[in-house]
Amino acid sequence: MPIPHHGQPRYRVIADELRKRIESGVIPPGALLPTESVLTAEFQASRGTIRQAIAVLREGGLATTEHGRGTYANVHLCNRNSDQRSDLETRQCEVSADTDLAALFGVEVGAALIECETVARRGKKVETVTRTYRLRPINH
Amino acid sequence: MPIPHHGQPRYRVIADELRKRIESGVIPPGALLPTESVLTAEFQASRGTIRQAIAVLREGGLATTEHGRGTYANVHLCNRNSDQRSDLETRQCEVSADTDLAALFGVEVGAALIECETVARRGKKVETVTRTYRLRPINH
DNA sequence: AGAAATTTGTCCGTATGTATC
């Protein structure tokens, strides 16, 4: 018997709570989050719902999950720079809209956007850097 | 009775197949993908698995889903030659490299870069903003 | 080295809510 989700969906509420814990340092950077089964017990939600919440954290770049190990809290990349980029070709994260982007998307300055960055190299030299911005989906 | 998934997971195989259809034009840009229930029938997979596959497309920027409507194939902004259709506005200008870009290109902060910005709209709504950066050609 | 336990990954089925047509 599915529990209704009037208003804010359950998995987002849970994701929000976890996000607060990470950002406030209750779960320090690099530390493992509670396991899915522990979270299942704490939030009285099904495992699928917990996994959905964790997926939200991953998309926001707040956590990283490893098969068989667990989910780590990430170091927060303070406002858009700080070299966290290893040798990734493309990465995705959440950024704040600058005045330019805010005007285009019709949102407020500082609103959350998804940034997908692709680095194209020829040999070792960087040819182009492409950044694609889109609104953060309200659902999904 | 769950179906085993030795090797490549089912949802990725399905996502790959759909990606091919979008990139090859079998599903043209802007068109609706088959509904989840149709895909469920075609691939003989559960709806959850289909949704997982579509989520992969979304993350890759190949599709956009709207509640109650369906999932659209996105226009791909790959060809930078030859004018695209007029749903895309492009402008180009010179900008200064921020610390992030400077590190990538291996130049000093503030160095000149060419920024090409493309705004993709559907109707009046801005779908994506893409910014491509490259080094300014060494004089002429 | 190997077996067991732990933890995340994949997949299925079902039921109900919510937005759009």
Added chain:
DNA sequence: AGATACATACGGACAAATTTC
């Protein structure tokens, strides 16, 4: 208002990677 289509949530089962003993 009804039909269609996506979103959320539950539960169960087995697979795969990691850690522990």
